[in-house]
Amino acid sequence: MSDKGKSMVMAAFVGDALALGVHWIYETEKILNNFGRVDTYLKPGPDSYHPTKGKGDFTHYGDQSFVLLESIAAKKKFDLYDFSDRWRALFDDYTGYVDQATRATLADYAAGKTAETAGSTSDDLAGASRLAPVVYVDRQDSVKLEKDARAQTAMTHKDHLTVDGAAFFALVAQLVLMGTPPIEAVKRLTKERFNDTALSKWVSLGLASKAEESVSVIVNFGQT
Secondary structure, three states: OHHHHHHHHHHHHHHHHHHHHHOOOOOHHHHHHHOOOOOOOOOOOOOOOOOOOOOOOOOHHHHHHHHHHHHHHHHOOOOHHHHHHHHHHHOOOOOOOOOHHHHHHHHHHHOOOOOOOOOEOOOOOOOHHHOHHHHHHOOOOHHHHHHHHHHHHHOOEOOHHHHHHHHHHHHHHHHHHOOOOHHHHHHHHHHHHOOOOHHHHHHHHHHHOOOOOHHHHHHHHOOO
16 A cells, blocks of 8 residues: 555646646636647646746645645654644745635734634635645544544635545545545445535535536536
8 A cells, every 4th residue: 555655646746737737727618729638747828827837847736735745754744833834934935826725824824823723714625635645644544644634724724615525535545545446435435424514415416427528517517
């Protein structure tokens, strides 16, 4: 599982870099017409959210994930306060895009709030998208994994559904690393832990759409 875990972390960063060139272009037709299938690194356009980035760079999500990885490598575990310090230092002279959740969190830190209380109310999945390093270091302990997944996400995104989503993603990833097929892992975790939540409804809708064409499903669910 260690090798699979390392591959998972690497794949998370590869996926982030792959997404950079079309990041935050929500119109599926625009992506299809201007880029086609994105299967190689692309340099963001000058009118994108990432004009300072080059081909193969990370988005601002990937940059934060890398800081999380550096923190875990240094501490040999997830340490909220070390991650918090490194995360804030990243934005001292950051030349990439700084999103609203980051600005709100930094403002709360400046106002005296702590790593447990400074998180924005944003409900986007940026905080949850940083999870791979946490899943790797906590992959043997599901209780600690869920606790740390929630804490690292809530540090910047404390919306409860976003935090629940982070826990769900982390625990699904852990099951997959242990050999459970992905769809089985999703179904099992939904039934055992998230049966009476909004996530259960979303999972049902997602699984029901698996035989349909992806782009049209995305349009129907909402491209954002």
